[in-house]
Amino acid sequence: MSTATPAAASPRIPPADAPGSDPAPTAWTRKHLLGLEDLSREEMTAVLDTAESFSEISKRSRKKVPALQGRIVFNLFFENSTRTRTSFSLAAKRLSADTQDFTASVSSLSKGETFIDTAKNIEAMGCDVMVVRHPTPGAPHLLSQHVSSSIINAGDGAHEHPTQGLLDLMTIRRAKGKIEGLTVALLGDIAHSRVARSNIWGLLKFGAKVILCGPPTLVPRSMERLGCEVAYRLEDVLPRCDVINVLRIQFERQQGGMFPSVGEYSQFYMMTQERVRKAKPDLLILAPGPINRGVELTPEVADGKHSAILDQVTNGLAVRMAVLYLVSGKMPAGE
């Protein structure tokens, strides 16, 4: 099966003038979304195609379909994240689900049992889908073994952030018409980035070439074993890139001496107009928000014609609607 382009996918998408109609059935059979490492290209394509059909809804003034009416989606966040939490909440509301935030501090959760107790309590209140963010890698996987609700991983430590990976894939597919055969560079702090990890799994499975670029302290050479190219000089790889995904520098990590200074980082890796001019004319620039203007990219680049930063936000909502919809089809309490 070739990489599905929006055009190729359209026979499976209901016409835009069929308001409220559900997407056509797909190959999706999973109850949880834990990471892109687990998914096949066909499964990811199912999410992207479903997201395309849902993205129509966001353009209407009545941004709602009854697909998940009466279902309950919990945001169970053990790390702060206004943006991702808001995106999931809106996605759930557009599917007519009820949403409930359950924000917990990790301090009260030193024992593993208590984390599961919290989730079991939420399940006992009738939760259908738990959207889980946790600082510990694997926490959503652990939960999925102890509760019968569907689990969506909204970020587990430095491990995976699968809906971010999927929204990046969707943004690339929409802009380029395909993913296979493209050269995509992930730029910056690869080592600590769950966004990088989910991108790597997704891009490789779709047949893209993946370059990891950044300071040696933040780009472990060992990641070549995944099938990626590792580069330390942006100038060396820039002319070959179709897409650059500019990862966020997390200032709290700077304390660890991972790089000399923000100024030095920006000198070597910030996307500037000058660097953009050395790249392909149709270079696509992605960046998971919130961006640090003047650190990872200049304001001119962030707001320029190559940037798809706001498209990513819009596509993120469609991807999250698709994931909520697809995992709900496998819920134990399903009709």
Place this chain on the structure above:
Amino acid sequence: MSTATPAAASPRIPPADAPGSDPAPTAWTRKHLLGLEDLSREEMTAVLDTAESFSEISKRSRKKVPALQGRIVFNLFFENSTRTRTSFSLAAKRLSADTQDFTASVSSLSKGETFIDTAKNIEAMGCDVMVVRHPTPGAPHLLSQHVSSSIINAGDGAHEHPTQGLLDLMTIRRAKGKIEGLTVALLGDIAHSRVARSNIWGLLKFGAKVILCGPPTLVPRSMERLGCEVAYRLEDVLPRCDVINVLRIQFERQQGGMFPSVGEYSQFYMMTQERVRKAKPDLLILAPGPINRGVELTPEVADGKHSAILDQVTNGLAVRMAVLYLVSGKMPAGE
């Protein structure tokens, strides 16, 4: 009237296959739920029967009935409580009410008038039901004299927590088929527990025998006057109990020197497998969450076959739906 069992109650419950239908009329005539001390056995039975009929809804994938559509339920919490607040919010949403949280710090409320001003402001916004938690005993009662909204007490200091009492009664009635004639021990910090007080009123009115058991500093002998038995040694009463309700040790109270140490407390009062073996074979163990594993009960007991801890959470939602539904029938703005 004999204790209503779920079976005996069923003629008053609409069939489960009548989706969205409202429960049949009951003997309930109150506008507020302030405490179980005020309620008759018949009134509590009305809540439990209504909760039984609503508990069907929580098993459906579409967990919603239109009963309170367009009504507004405020959570007015002057103490932190994620669980109780979440349970009330979900209960209101399942009845299709709109919910609004209004969390206030007590610090800004040193004057009594200001507490009532806050509530009057909320009422002026069109509030139908206020779910109130406050550290001062009697605060919900005071409010009920100053606003025309329905008031539900969600915990007032060490006084009452009536929906917790009702969900405990529901869990016992479901498991045992009756409440009358059972021997129920409340274990732990009785003196400071609103859960204990609401349980005592409810259980005595249903004709259960109530034993209060814990260290002498936490179980005042004077509570015998309510009609309870007071015991200081768990082993003495354990073989007679049909139900043990394991109250939470509130560590912040430990500062007051109420007991020597958590370790010593657990040695004498923690529910262990060994102690369970000395009890009746059908012992029912309740515990209002969140539990401290290894303090009030061992993980084996918490997760064991005698434990109804998660049933309590599920029943809590049904009880809160019932209470919201019943007090709404008496609202001044009713149809």
Place this chain on the structure above:
Amino acid sequence: MSTATPAAASPRIPPADAPGSDPAPTAWTRKHLLGLEDLSREEMTAVLDTAESFSEISKRSRKKVPALQGRIVFNLFFENSTRTRTSFSLAAKRLSADTQDFTASVSSLSKGETFIDTAKNIEAMGCDVMVVRHPTPGAPHLLSQHVSSSIINAGDGAHEHPTQGLLDLMTIRRAKGKIEGLTVALLGDIAHSRVARSNIWGLLKFGAKVILCGPPTLVPRSMERLGCEVAYRLEDVLPRCDVINVLRIQFERQQGGMFPSVGEYSQFYMMTQERVRKAKPDLLILAPGPINRGVELTPEVADGKHSAILDQVTNGLAVRMAVLYLVSGKMPAGE
């Protein structure tokens, strides 16, 4: 066109027994509500008339109309404000819109671009209306130039708070049948008050006489240039007033030495029963909450027959429904 009284306005209001019907079309053509300084008397009348028709809904037990179903209203608050935020949320829910709170700390927004980035992200999630509170005067105006969502100013520094001004106008019009020709005193801290500023613009345009009264440090003489009378002794102006709007003393401002002490302030400017007796027998007393009893006005006056404090809260909801409704008619994504 003469000042619209509720009676005069009624032909434009659908009958109360037409549940859920939308208000008739008005002269309103704006996409944003940034301040009352910008609005004509006709535009303000359009809001007040629409609010009158919506105020019917708040008296029903089913407090909901489908007008904004599927629209998304964001509360984007960079200052704490439980009351205003709650009022906007309920107003949106009564119009069947989905609401989302996005509370941000100003500390993370030292750069102007980031404030706009935050708003652009929210817009990319499909936001239709942003209700914005920000400590910087003009922040909502700046936003309105960078996003295509409708912007409603919910308070920008000491500049404007237009929905508070409109709800004060509505409360006066309801109580007095008109605004034109009335004498209205604003009492207290005029210099730092966005409520004062919005009241001044609104009242002057409706043809009321406006007196600004308070200590010289808080009532700049220069405000006479707006067309107001400035007075420093309450007793001098009290007998002429039809309406007194008692502004809140913001204790955090007291640090700046703006007046000697709260006690001295109250001695000269607190509304007491004794002062009320020196005023017209039909004096109307307004106060934007939360009030400090015993500082700006005595409890007897706050709860007395002249006070319209709780009417203001109720009217605030109707005004906010009207504003959300009217700006939505001009939204780019409109039907």
